[in-house]
Amino acid sequence: MGLALGEADLLGDIGYEATYGAVEAALKFNGRDPLDAIAVAGDNDRLQMAAFNSRFGRPLRSKVTTTYVNFYLFNRPTDAGNEDWLAANVDETKFNVVLFHESPYNDSSVGHTPALRWNFRKLGVQAVLSANSGSYQRSYYDAVYYFVAGTGNPRVQV
Numbered sequence: 070m071g072l073a074l075g076e077a078d079l080l081g082d083i084g085y086e087a088t089y090g091a092v093e094a095a096l097k098f099n100g101r102d103p104l105d106a107i108a109v110a111g112d113n114d115r116l117q118m119a120a121f122n123s124r125f126g127r128p129l130r131s132k133v134t135t136t137y138v139n140f141y142l143f144n145r146p147t148d149a150g151n152e153d154w155l156a157a158n159v160d161e162t163k164f165n166v167v168l169f170h171e172s173p174y175n176d177s178s179v180g181h182t183p184a185l186r187w188n189f190r191k192l193g194v195q196a197v198l199s200a201n202s203g204s205y206q207r208s209y210y211d212a213v214y215y216f217v218a219g220t221g222n223p224r225v226q227v
Contacts, residue, residue, distance in 0.1 A: 107133055107140055107142065107168065108121075108124075108142075109142050109143065109144060109168045109169065109170050110144040110145070110170065111170040111200065111201065118144075121144075128144075129143070129144045129145050129148065130142065130143050130144065130148075130151055130154055130155075132158055134160075134163075137163060137164055138163060138164045138165075138166060139159070139160050139163045139164070139165050139166070140166050140167075140168055141155055141158065141159075141165065141166070141167045141168065141194075142168045143167070143168065143169055146169045146170070146171060146182070146185055147171075147182065147184050147185065152187050152192070155167070155187070155192055155194070156192055159192055159193040159194065160193075161193045164195050164196070165193055165194045165195055165196075166194070166195065166196045166197070166198060167189065167194050167196070167197045167198070168197075168198050168199070169182075169185055169197065169198075169199045170199065170200055170201050171185060171199060171201050172185070172197075172199035172200070172201060172202060172206075172215070172217050173185040173186045173187070173197060173199070173215065174186070174208060174210065174215050175199075175201075175202050175206065175217055176204070176206055181202075188211075189211070189213040190211045190212045190213055194213060195212075195213060195214065196213065196214040196215070196216065197213060197214070197215050197216070198216050198218070199215075199216070199217050199218070200217065200218040200219075201217075202217045202218075202219060203219065204217070204219050205217060205218065205219030206219065
């Protein structure tokens with residue numbers, strides 16, 4: 070299973086048919102089935118969800134389980150009921166990671182969404198991975214790790 074993060078590497082905003090083809094080609098080149106990629110829709114992808122779904126086939130929220138880690142994917146993270154769905158589906162025997170396109174916390178001027186500042190510690194989540202920003206960021210707050218992929222801009226800032 071391939072985990073893809075970032076605007077250009079699958080936490081969203083890859084919403085152009087040619088780019089989807091390039092992602093598929095890269096995964097196939099590396100011996101992976103493109104349907105094994107864990108992808109989360111970004112705001113540009115949401116404008117053409119049919120193309121996104123035809124490539125990745127994920128519902129608006131889903132859980133992907135591996136041996137030691139559960140990934141919780143939200144294609145429209147600000148939809149009502151998402152936080153409750155997460156609370157009902159977290160498996161506290163594993164490391165739990167939430168994937169958003171938008172970031173709950175972000176130091177850049179774009180890309181942060183305060184509505185996604187859920188009580189992740191109480192929900193049993195250990196890490197939140199996101200994108201939608203031009204700078205790589207990592208932080209630790211209230212016993213949860215937050216990562217921003219930082220590939221949301223051709224001029225990535227570290």
